[in-house]
Amino acid sequence: MADKRSRLLWRDITVFDGQHELADPMAVLVADGRVAKLCRDAELDAADLAGVTDMGHGGVMTPGLVDCHTHLVFAGSRAGEFALRLEGASYAEVAQAGGGILSTVRATRDASEDELVAATLPRLDALLADGVTTVEIKSGYGLTVADELKMLRAARRLGEIRPVRVVTTLLGAHALPLEYQDDSDAYIRLVCNEMIPAAAADGLADAVDVFCEGIAFSPAQCERVFSAAARHGLRVKAHAEQLSNLGGAALAARHGALSADHIDYLDDAGVESMAEAGTVATLLPGAYLTLRESQQPPIDALRRHGVPIAVATDANPGSSPMFMPTLMLNLACTLFRLTPREALAGMTTNGARALNLADVGRIAEGLRADLCVWDVERSNELAYAVQAGRLRQRIFDGEITQERTHER
Structure with a gap:
């Protein structure tokens, strides 16, 4: 070497x-x-x-390659849900039945930091073997202050064990944990008043993300998270317009978001807001394929307004258990009609832009x-x-x- x-x-x-x-x-x-x-x-x-x-x-x-959206650190398996979806259950139905993200939360809470690192290394190695040199890793399967920080520490350690640049994102507002099922506002207060300050104080997060969706958190709740992130000097990102159009991408753009991700249901107003803010549109064709979605992101509008388009694996245990970045290049072309040049730019230059990195990609x-x-x-x-x-x-x-x- x-x-x-x-x-x-x-x-x-x-x-x-x-x-x-x-x-x-x-x-x-x-x-x-x-x-x-x-x-x-x-x-x-x-x-x-x-x-x-x-x-x-x-x-x-x-x-x-820059994989700018992953949920790489987790414990457990959700292979059973794959079969349920093939039998007709929707993503929302699986989640409402107690599966989905919360099943991974239970397994991740039970795992130690060392166990999370060990479980993640084979997944990370698969990305590296397919050309990734920079990877973003989100938390979001702990949903307590201690478990979210545990995930972020595990993610940081991966960058010490392997030759890869790891960017970490706090995704406390990923799902509503069982202990807060009757009071989502109380959980958002925990995210804003305890989780974000703790991650910022320990230097464990480079950005803060939210899941703005009917099965997750409302735009008003996400805005509170964005404001809390800003108070602690952290940039923001959003899972937005994946299953419906709540205006999450436009909201994120107004808060200077680095990226809005998924965006299958993004409308013209959202595209214009992202263009004005310089917010990157991150396409996640692995989730689109796995969930058998039919609503395509507005590629022509993104091009017309000059919105940078990134492509990422969304590597996660439920909706995109895929760890081959070059497959995402193919899916971005075949499913969304990106050109090969656009897809590769999406996993290099624009992927780096979605992570606020100027000297890679x-x-x-x-x-x-x-x-x-x-x-x-x-x-x-x-x-x-x-x-x-x-x-x-x-x-x-x-x-x-x-x-x-x-x-x-």
Whole structure:
């Protein structure tokens, strides 16, 4: 494995820079964990070549993939609900029957922090093997102050154990726990007055999320959470317009949200609010597929208004038990009619934007060298085919962290 202080050089390689595939084969020089030079081969000079390690030729280089919406830390299994949904039960019906999120809450509360880390590592490893270098991990399966913080600590530890950039999001307003079934406002007070301050004080959360939906929390309750987050210096995000249109995306945008996610039922007013605020629209085709939804997000309106579109796995035990990011590229194209370029930008540049990260998700001189080299000829092949094993090299912070043997 090459040390990140090494000078690593790729030549004659096709580069997708995070927005576009560059027209000519390029040379990419990495030094001290950054992209030191991006140019045509002929533009390399003797100083560039001094002390470099030749990392190969050909293939396609992309930014490391950014999975900007996951619920990766959890305990237990909900395979039984998969069968129930196939028999006709809706997502809401499963939840109202005591299953859904609350069944994962019970298992997650019973698990120790160490057990959560151990259970999550195989799921995280699957993402890394498919090119992820940055992952957002939400809490939301604890629903007590202690258990939410436990989840966030487990998520932070994952970034210490594996070579991956972990961004954490407090999702206390994910579901109403059983002990608050008759008083949702009291639970929101707990989130606002105890949970958010504790997560902020311990430096465990980079943002705060809510589930704005009829089976979860009202817009008024979500607004209280947004205001509490702002008081503690935390940016906000929202699960919005997944099952109905409550105006959650527009509300989140008014509070400067980094992203509004799912957005299947988003209307024109919501699109316009997101465009004005610069809020990213995060598409989650895995959940759309698993739940057999039919209401498609308003892709044409998002394009027309210039709303950045991100794509993520939504990796979770219930509605998107999927841990293959390149599958999401294919689903974003086949289900939502994104172009392959849009889908890949959604898991690189726009995914990073949804996490408020400026120096990952793109390939440009001076940016962090979080990169992937793929054994394909064109970047659109990553969305075209659902195929494991195409990742040749994964580079995190300038260091080769995964490499498949091949001829150079």
